[in-house]
Amino acid sequence: AQRVTQPEKLLSVFKGAPVELKCNYSYSGSPELFWYVQYSRQRLQLLLRHISRESIKGFTADLNKGETSFHLKKPFAQEEDSAMYYCALSGLTKAAGNKLTFGGGTRVLVK
Amino acid sequence: EAGVTQFPSHSVIEKGQTVTLRCDPISGHDNLYWYRRVMGKEIKFLLHFVKESKQDESGMPNNRFLAERTGGTYSTLKVQPAELEDSGVYFCASSPGTQGWGYNEQFFGPGTRLTVL
Numbered sequence: 001a002q003r004v005t006q007p008e009k010l011l012s013v014f015k016g017a018p019v020e021l022k023c024n025y026s027y028s029g030s031p032e033l034f035w036y037v038q039y040s041r042q043r044l045q046l047l048l049r050h051i052s053r054e055s056i057k058g059f060t061a062d063l064n065k066g067e068t069s070f071h072l073k074k075p076f077a078q079e080e081d082s083a084m085y086y087c088a089l090s091g092l093t094k095a096a097g098n099k100l101t102f103g104g105g106t107r108v109l110v111k
Numbered sequence: 112e113a114g115v116t117q118f119p120s121h122s123v124i125e126k127g128q129t130v131t132l133r134c135d136p137i138s139g140h141d142n143l144y145w146y147r148r149v150m151g152k153e154i155k156f157l158l159h160f161v162k163e164s165k166q167d168e169s170g171m172p173n174n175r176f177l178a179e180r181t182g183g184t185y186s187t188l189k190v191q192p193a194e195l196e197d198s199g200v201y202f203c204a205s206s207p208g209t210q211g212w213g214y215n216e217q218f219f220g221p222g223t224r225l226t227v228l
Contacts, residue, residue, distance in 0.1 A: 004153075043114070043115075043219050043220060043221045043222070044154075044202065044219040045218075045219065046216050046217075049216075086154065098142065098159070098206065098215060098217070099144065099156045099159055099167060099170075100144075100146070100154075100156060100217065101156065102146075102153045102154040102155070103153060104152070104153040105153065105154075
């Protein structure tokens with residue numbers, strides 16, 4: 001069974017401080033990992049995906065297959081980063097159908 | 112271009128009543144997904160349409176839930192009869208392309224908040 005775990009429900013950081021959101025997953029196969037973000041009064045949107053290996057809004061995430069982790073990091077948090085962040089995975093097979101499995105989410109508050 | 116739209120934005124009904132949620136995907140998107148987030152829990156997959164066909168309905172909780180996608184365009188999700196535990200936010204998402212492997216980004220609607228009293 002596939003599962004995504006985000007151990008922190010709430011992360012409070014000061015502006016300018018580094019922020020790291022933890023995500024661990026379990027999946028029998030090769031998944032694709034994502035971070036989705038939901039800003040206040042906005043819809044859920046894709047932040048980044050591991051395959052693209054991009055840095056979006058200063059955020060990066062590295063897939064560690066050995067530790068089955070996909071932690072999200074930003075060296076200097078900004079007030080506009082305050083939002084709800086969801087880690088998610090999708091199977092890379094036709095049978096998986098691209099459905100997303102989400103973690104419970106981490107609320108980030110930048111003070 | 113308009114994004115994914117959902118109607119209503121909020122619905123309050125009594126236990127035992129029927130509610131129908133609607134989702135209009137981005138024009139031309141073959142794939143349509145329903146998810147829901149029950150209070151305190153993670154967002155969970157309900158089902159996946161490819162055009163008008165149900166590709167995967169493994170996440171549908173029980174037979175009180177019925178989803179349709181008329182003509183491969185908009186989709187409805189009917190809950191009949193509604194129970195207290197059905198309260199939550201129901202999200203719809205769509206993505207381009209036909210069924211295959213390799214991920215196509217899913218674009219989410221704003222969600223419908225369902226409250227069952």
